[in-house]
Structures are given as C-alpha cells and as structure tokens.
Amino acid sequence: MAVESEVVVVGGRGEKEHFHVLAVDDSVIDRKLLERLLTVSSCKVTCVDSGDQALKYLGLLDDLHNTINASSPSLHSSHHEGTKVNMIMTDYCMPGMSGYDLLKRLKGSPWKDIPVVIMSSENVPSRISMCLEGGAEEFLLKPLQLSDLEKLQPYFPKFPDNSCEGESTSADEDNDQDNNHYNCNSISKRKATSAEPREKSRSKMKEYN
C-alpha cells in the first residue's frame, strides 16, 4: 500500500509542481523519518514498504502474472493521476527484493534515467561500490539526517521554493555546480571513521511553542 504525503508550497509563479520522491523501506520508522526529511526539503513523498510495491507503483509489475511489464510507464501512470516520479530512494537491506535488486530492475526498465539513491545502516565499502557501479547516484548511510538531503540538492531541479529548511546554506552552491557526480571516496568516508557525535550546532534544539 502506497502512502502519500504532500507539502503545499505557495510559489510566486503559481506552480504546483513538487519534486516527487518514491521512498522504499521495509522499516516503518525509517519510512516516517525519510518522509519527514523529504517534506521539510519541500519534496512530495510516496512511501512503499518493498521493492515489489515500488515496481507496482511504477507500473512495472503485472499483478496477475508477477512479470516485468516492459511497456511504457505512461500507460500505467493514469491510476496515479499522472504523478511523475523524479527520484527513488531505497533501503539496501530488505526482505525479498533488496535495494540493489530493485536498482538493477529499474536500470533495465523505461525508468532507467530516474536517479536512484540507496541507503544502508551498514558501512560496507564493497557494497557501496557495487551499488554505485550498478547505477545508483548516491549511497547514504543511515540514520539519515538533514545534511544527507543536502547532498541530493543537485538532483532537484530549481523549483521556486525548493529549499532545505535545515541548517544548509550551501544549497545555492550545490545548485550552481555543473558536476553532479560524487567521488566514491566522499560517500564511503562519510561517517565511516567517525564514531564521534555530530557537531555542537546540531545539539541546539528548536524552541517549541
């Protein structure tokens, strides 16, 4: 079952288009966290709990015969009101179809050009390389934070109000970069060596009214 949530962005130009992310994770807590992170980053989010559900949502899985449907996704988008998916974020470790399996299926489908981000709680360099070589745009380590969403800013097209509400001031910088390809090292280094807690600024909590 796909759960959808949407943030209403009142854009000056009256555009109602939101960057739509399909989030795939078998953990209900991680789905909730990811949904919130993406919502504060002004994205529209649809959550599913498995690779099969993701393929179904994208119209790539024929319910009756459970085979890959190679026809154009546009034939199936009507029952989702033509909502386009701009990015897929998937957990790596899931029962049944893994995030990597899902990645490979997507890359062999009409959705192959859609950026796929893989997330994992385990920092395994060979796994990270395998996913990146398999076509994943990014590999993020869990638990996810707002700073991780900043890494994804280059993939978001320039929507008038699409900015991260987090601590990021580098969003503009990222958008100006022509080079969207991240070096493997920068991803695997992240948190791999640091057992240290986050920097102090993160420990300030917002006042709750």
Place this chain on the structure above:
Amino acid sequence: MEVGQIQRQWVDCMKSLFIEVSTLLPTIKTLEGFLDAQFLQLKQLQDETNPEFVVEVVSLFFEDSERLLADLTNALDQKAIDFKKVDAHVHQLKGSSSSIGAQRVKNACIAFRSFCEEQNVDACLRCLQQVKQEYFLVKTKLETLLGLEQQIVGAGGSIPMMELSL
C-alpha cells in the same frame, strides 16, 4: 504544579537521557547515554506544521520494538533455533533504535548479532535479556519526557532550549 517546576523536571529528564553518571566508579565520570544525537535530529524535524512528529516516531518505535522482542523470544524458544531469523530480527531492531537515537539498545543489538553469528544459544539468551532491559529503560524515560512536554505545553509554557555538548 507551576510550569517552571515542570520545565525543570524536563531539563533533568533530558540530561539523564543523554548523560549517565557513574555512582559506583567515581573515576569514570560518564557512561553511555540512553540517547544520542540522532534523537536531537528528530526534535529538529518537528515544528508547527508537524508538532507531533517526535511523539509519532517514538510511538512507532515502541510498537515495532515490542513486536520484534516478542518475535525474538519466540524464535529463541524453538527447539531448532533459526539463527538467520534471529539475526534478521535483531538487525531490524538495531536499525530502528539507531534511527531514533536509542544508543544503548542499538549497542546491545550489535553485541547480540555477533553471538547469532557464533550460534551461541546461551549468549543469545543473555543478549535478549540485555536488549529487553535497555529497551524498557529508555521507554520509561521517553514516556516521562514526552509526558512532561505535554504538561508544559498544556500549561501554556514552552519546551526549554538546551545546549548539550555530546
């Protein structure tokens, strides 16, 4: 009870969640806190548009964890233990506790997994007890904390700002 008093209780509760001071060994000032910085990240994600976010995530964590602990108890109670299954459940619990910042539960799960790999039944049973203990400790403290927040807000007060050097 006046709001100031409840706010002070809240501050004490927060401190005790993050910093555990050893009373047995005075040379060791601090032990591992119940929560880590990831919990603060959750608080940062809460705002006026989603004022119940932390309560919702924590509630999901409680439900999910209790289900997993029941599954683990059952799995280890079998005559022929399926260690792969046990490991899968522990992996899930490790993930969810990590996502909300329940540090001690997460670390207990890490230890648990190594014994699953060894297929050491006795050690696994001890680990399960340890995980349960850590879980119920953090659950009690979180319920207290969230209860105090409800009281503060209900009395028209605001949750104090706290700076924690973790």
